[in-house]
Amino acid sequence: MAIPGVHLTRIGKGNFLLEPLRSMNIRDQGTLMQDIVAQVQNAKGVLLYYDLHDLPVIDPVYYDWLDKLARTCQAVNIRMICINMQPTAAFTLSKHLAGKPAFEIALGVMD
């Protein structure tokens, strides 16, 4: 079942790739989180890659969404790894980030 605003693709045994689309509405966080986690969980997924490739800036609102999604994933034993963070996004986020984020970070999908 397709989730509006995101592409969620299975990329290996237990691994999923989440690509946010421009139409994703993070104001409706509750439903969105629930749908994403449900779909990964139903497929017995353990790892969720969140692709930040198209995101030039991560502001506090977007960071809050990432943080909540990561904590929701943790609650059901799914690891969330943000990948392909852009230099501009890393720069802006490093400015207002206090402490370690709830999600893991990697350069790209791990081998």
Added chain:
Amino acid sequence: MAQKKEASEKLTALFGLKIGNISGQLEETGREFFCADNRLMDEDEVADLSSEFVQLISGLLGSKDPHKRTTPQFHALEIFFSGLAQRMLMRGGNVEDVVRYSQRLQYSLISALERDSGIAFTQSRSVLLYFAQLFDELIMAIFRTYLSERENTLRAQEEELRATSTPITQIWDGVLTLPIIGTLDSSRTMLVMEALLSRIAKDHARAVVMDLTGVKNIDSQVSHHLIQMVRAVQLMGSDAIITGIHPEIARALVSLNIDLSGVTTRASLSDGLKEAFLRLGIQVSHKAS
């Protein structure tokens, strides 16, 4: 108004003349300036330059209103002088030569016209004033070009300096090193951070070793920037390792209450590289004899 009309009439009369033949006289001026000692142009180029100038000035003086500074004819003349200034500066000439050449061109033009037309310009203030104003404007165009060329040179030098002050090197596949030497102020830290993050994205670097051996002083703002840089590197998905922290810097970091708990530090650059290799599973060993 009457003066302007008088000048226009005189100019129209003047440029009813065939002035193509003054090109040779203007060439002499060009040769004197550009072909003599400094050899900025060859004789053919000077000949082309003079005939182009004669064409353009004929176009302007033969136009409806030669006093107007918004006509395409005047604009073409302006571009001619800007281009000349640019060409001379690129060939190592200086702006003074171009300005002096323009002034001499003005005198040569006036005397050539005076001779050809039989009108004594020395008794006609309006014509002299017209040429003085026209050439003043053209000299302004030369200066504008000179300033913009200088600005371009300074910008290029700044870029070069920026690149050399942040020598980010890929020492191994996926391992970047960044030796920081000299004073680390806020603006430089920002430049380093910008260059480093772009390089991580480009090279897909998994570890970055930042060597502070050459940094002697650090202040509160810079230490915060440094930590921000480490955090940004980590957010890109790379491991940041800081090496070569001097005891004075360590003491400053502690007294500034900088939290280094999330930062990997090593005593020297070689230790930092070993740590980076270890994290990437790279083993470097002596060749078995």
